[in-house]
Amino acid sequence: MFTRIVLAYDGSEGAKLALDRTVEIAAKAQVLVLAVGRIPEYAETVSEVDEAKDQALRHYKTAVDEAVSAFRRVGIAAEGRLDFGKVGDTIVRCAEEFGADLIVVGTNPHTALKRRILGASADKVVDRAHCSVLVVRGGPAG
Amino acid sequence: MEQVWANAVVWVGLALLASIISWRIGVSVALVELLVGIAAGNLAHPQLTEWVDFLAAVGALVLTFLAGAELESATVRRFWKQSLLLGAVGFMAPFGLAWAVAQFVFRWEVHAAQIAGIALSTTSVAVVYAVMVETGLNETPVGKLILAACFVNDLGTVIALGLLYTSFGVTFWLFVTATIAAMVVLPKVTPPLLRRLNSHPSEPEVRFLLLALFAMAFLAVRGGSEGVLPAYLVGMVLADTFLANRDLVKRLRATTFALLTPFYFLRAGSLVSMKAVMGSIGIVLVLFLAKSVAKMGGLFPVGLALRFTRKINIYNTLMMSTGLTFGTISALYGFRNGIITRDQYSVLVVVVIMTAIIPTLIAQTFFEPKGQERQLLFEVKGGK
Numbered sequence: 420m421f422t423r424i425v426l427a428y429d430g431s432e433g434a435k436l437a438l439d440r441t442v443e444i445a446a447k448a449q450v451l452v453l454a455v456g457r458i459p460e461y462a463e464t465v466s467e468v469d470e471a472k473d474q475a476l477r478h479y480k481t482a483v484d485e486a487v488s489a490f491r492r493v494g495i496a497a498e499g500r501l502d503f504g505k506v507g508d509t510i511v512r513c514a515e516e517f518g519a520d521l522i523v524v525g526t527n528p529h530t531a532l533k534r535r536i537l538g539a540s541a542d543k544v545v546d547r548a549h550c551s552v553l554v555v556r557g558g559p560a561g
Numbered sequence: 562m563e564q565v566w567a568n569a570v571v572w573v574g575l576a577l578l579a580s581i582i583s584w585r586i587g588v589s590v591a592l593v594e595l596l597v598g599i600a601a602g603n604l605a606h607p608q609l610t611e612w613v614d615f616l617a618a619v620g621a622l623v624l625t626f627l628a629g630a631e632l633e634s635a636t637v638r639r640f641w642k643q644s645l646l647l648g649a650v651g652f653m654a655p656f657g658l659a660w661a662v663a664q665f666v667f668r669w670e671v672h673a674a675q676i677a678g679i680a681l682s683t684t685s686v687a688v689v690y691a692v693m694v695e696t697g698l699n700e701t702p703v704g705k706l707i708l709a710a711c712f713v714n715d716l717g718t719v720i721a722l723g724l725l726y727t728s729f730g731v732t733f734w735l736f737v738t739a740t741i742a743a744m745v746v747l748p749k750v751t752p753p754l755l756r757r758l759n760s761h762p763s764e765p766e767v768r769f770l771l772l773a774l775f776a777m778a779f780l781a782v783r784g785g786s787e788g789v790l791p792a793y794l795v796g797m798v799l800a801d802t803f804l805a806n807r808d809l810v811k812r813l814r815a816t817t818f819a820l821l822t823p824f825y826f827l828r829a830g831s832l833v834s835m836k837a838v839m840g841s842i843g844i845v846l847v848l849f850l851a852k853s854v855a856k857m858g859g860l861f862p863v864g865l866a867l868r869f870t871r872k873i874n875i876y877n878t879l880m881m882s883t884g885l886t887f888g889t890i891s892a893l894y895g896f897r898n899g900i901i902t903r904d905q906y907s908v909l910v911v912v913v914i915m916t917a918i919i920p921t922l923i924a925q926t927f928f929e930p931k932g933q934e935r936q937l938l939f940e941v942k943g944g945k
Contacts, residue, residue: 459583461885461917462691463591463822464624465631466814469807472694504695505587512696512931 420444421521421551425451425514427506427544430482433525437555438486441523442493444553450497451517452486454479455509476501507543515549523553571607576823589691590818591826591885592917595910598830607831613824618788620825621890622774623817625719625789628886629796630803630810631686632712636705643706647863648713651881654859655852656682656721662851667844673905675725676895680909681852681916683718683884683891684711688917692880696929703869707877716793718887722894723781723790736784740791743777744798752802755809767813787894829889829910832896837904838911848912853920856882872928879924888913 456475483499490497583590660678663669698704778788864874896906
């Protein structure tokens with residue numbers, strides 16, 4: 420069974436489904452609930468970056484805390500973390516640092532066009548992760 | 562008045578479009594504004610009026626001030642030798658090489674070639690900071706050292722821009738005297754003033770800062786220099802004050818980003834002629850290479866002398882090869898003052914945009930320090 424699991428979590432419907440699946444398989448595992456804040460690339464000022472960080476902290480703190488509580492309520496050891504960067508890359512990096520043997524990511528529906536232009540974070544994680552990846556399917560794709 | 566509002570609708574519409582694109586793709590609004598400006602300037606030709614020019618000029622001024630105010634003085638003091646060395650080489654090497662290439666290879670007039678040198682000598686503290694935040698490197702001593710070096714590098718750029726085209730007459734020395742006086746007086750009077758005025762709804766602190774910046778810009782231009790020089794220097798000396806007043810920075814930045822910098826970057830982009838760029842692709846590539854080679858050739862040996870590891874040395878070199886705001890400010894200064902032609906301006910802005918993107922991508926993809934490599938940096942620098 421998996422012993423160290425990273426759950427990528429942003430509070431979306433897809434992420435909540437991923438949380439439910441993780442609870443089912445993580446009975447004896449240590450879980451890291453990870454939210455990733457986006458930093459504007461090629462920034463204009465340092466304060467712009469700092470403000471993006473502050474906004475991400477405000478936005479994700481409650482969601483991560485709730486997810487951690489959900490695990491702890493059922494006796495699963497869990498901790499929360501907020502990191503910054505490109506979502507897919509950051510999930511992979513944090514999973515390596517955590518020594519994860521499983522990454523769980525939810526997906527949210529994307530239109531085909533958006534998926535082609537922006538790519539999907541779950542795709543990047545599957546492509547680059549050092550360990551197994553469980554992709555929990557959300558709503559129907561466009 | 563009807564025409565003024567019609568123009569305003571067009572420009573603010575472009576600003577909103579840039580903002581939405583920036584939000585959707587996670588790229589800084591400055592870069593998106595430049596690109597939207599280029600598209601609009603070449604396809605729709607929005608009208609450039611005096612009030613657009615004024616808002617753009619104020620945007621550049623306040624942006625430069627904010628850049629100066631982002632100095633971490635404690636870090637510069639702590640690593641002053643290293644940051645001075647890296648920053649000075651990071652400025653001088655590309656300044657010299659890009660100037661030489663523009664003058665002797667492409668036969669640009671000497672002052673135009675100097676503008677090329679200045680525009681391509683820059684780095685970008687903000688671009689580098691954003692990259693470092695993603696890895697947490699900004700919290701490490703060497704991350705701080707690299708940021709301090711970037712700051713010194715940009716100081717060289719601003720000084721060159723402020724001094725290279727001046728005539729050093731009486732009004733210039735008056736400006737120098739006033740700048741020195743402001744650098745001494747403002748750090749003393751500003752903190753108590755902020756405490757006294759703090760948070761009044763009429764925003765007197767912001768007005769006070771704008772007054773100081775406008776007065777210094779007036780004296781600078783009157784003295785044959787450039788307003789961004791005193792703005793950066795005043796920002797530097799007020800950096801510690803601003804560090805303790807993050808809310809004020811936020812309010813000033815909100816005003817600037819909402820109304821001023823969109824006009825600056827959109828206008829800067831709209832003046833780029835894509836026809837000229839397409840006809841000068843070779844020059845664009847050579848100037849980009851000149852900046853990159855000069856940064857690499859200058860900074861890599863310095864990094865070796867400072868005992869950076871190979872990977873970190875390349876990472877630092879690439880990070881200091883970035884550039885955005887001061888590159889466009891320098892090019893626009895040259896164009897506005899008739900030192901460079903619109904074609905030359907177009908080439909320089911496109912090279913500047915390339916320098917914001919390409920070195921960053923290479924550094925993130927191939928040379929990002931991970932795990933132990935960051936600790937190694939710490940030991941190598943010996944900073945505690």
